[in-house]
Amino acid sequence: MGNVKWGIIGLGSIAHQFCEDLALVADAEIYAVASRDSTKAEEFRRAHKAVKAYGNYDALLKDPNVAIIYVATPHNFHAALSIAALEHGKHVLCEKPIALNYSQASQMIQASKKAQKFFMEAFWTRFNPTFKEVLSKVQNGAIGTVNYVNAEFAFPMQIPKGSRMTDLNLGGGSLLDMGVYPLFLSYMIFGKPKKILASSSFFETGADQQTAVILQYDHAQAVHHSSFMSATPMTPTISGTEGYITIDAIWHEAQGYSITRNDQEEKFQLPTLGKGFTYEIEECHSCIQNNKIESSIWSHENSLELIAIVDEVRVQTGLKFPVAGGI
Incomplete structure (x- = not known):
């Protein structure tokens, strides 16, 4: 070609x-x-x-x-x-x-x-080698039955006045910029949640400063947080009946992960090509x-299912975008 x-x-x-x-x-x-x-x-x-x-x-x-x-x-x-x-x-x-x-x-x-x-x-x-290997390990039962995911995407930022980060007309706020990553993680592991509980705090512009989400599944829960306000480890944990996996920081572009079973930690390094x-x-x-x-x-279906979860979070927190007809 x-x-x-x-x-x-x-x-x-x-x-x-x-x-x-x-x-x-x-x-x-x-x-x-x-x-x-x-x-x-x-x-x-x-x-x-x-x-x-x-x-x-x-x-x-x-x-x-x-x-x-x-x-x-x-x-x-x-x-x-x-x-x-x-x-x-x-x-x-x-x-x-x-x-x-x-x-x-x-x-x-x-x-x-x-x-x-x-x-x-x-x-x-989704295409990161670390993430793909972690997902494979989870699906193959490396840590038993997974029943809990904890993931944050947050770091303190000095946001100048007029920044797109706080402009609702540009889709600003922590949820769309950062919160989609933790929601993506739990979606890839558990699929669509049965119930969502969410709460946000807001900038004067109406964009969310930080958003906390609990996702309820049949036999599992996920707890997520996104924020422009706080420093966090940026190392999510996937917990199962036989151990847990921790993805290295900064996890959405991770170069490795660890598995802990029977109090023994095993580390894996998977450097990326470029970023x-x-x-x-x-x-x-x-x-x-x-x-x-x-x-x-x-897939197309994956994108639709994830944005549907994001929409429900926004409904619960009251976050609306004027440029999308207030939806």
């Missing part, structure tokens, strides 16, 4: 990190980048040796050489840009969270099916080359 030509929309810090890893994938090419600021686009192009820079998104969408677009904008733009890219015949990798709510996510997936183009939420942790975006990039290439419109590892 030759190199897969990527287009990048949204040129913030995560796009820089992503492109550094994209350069490590042998059959990937950073072909075009786009920002509403043409100067920023040109600076990004030079930094990552892309072929083209565009000062608007539409020009990139119309570039016939771009095969797949990575959407790395603030959350509120994910749905519209992903759908537009799919309608222009592009494959899409959209940064997590997939969208502001289930309704938007469903429209994105319908657009993928209609266009018959690959679409995936960029939940990179770790490489693995979801390789999955995109594999799916495109095999004419798949979704990944079997992180």
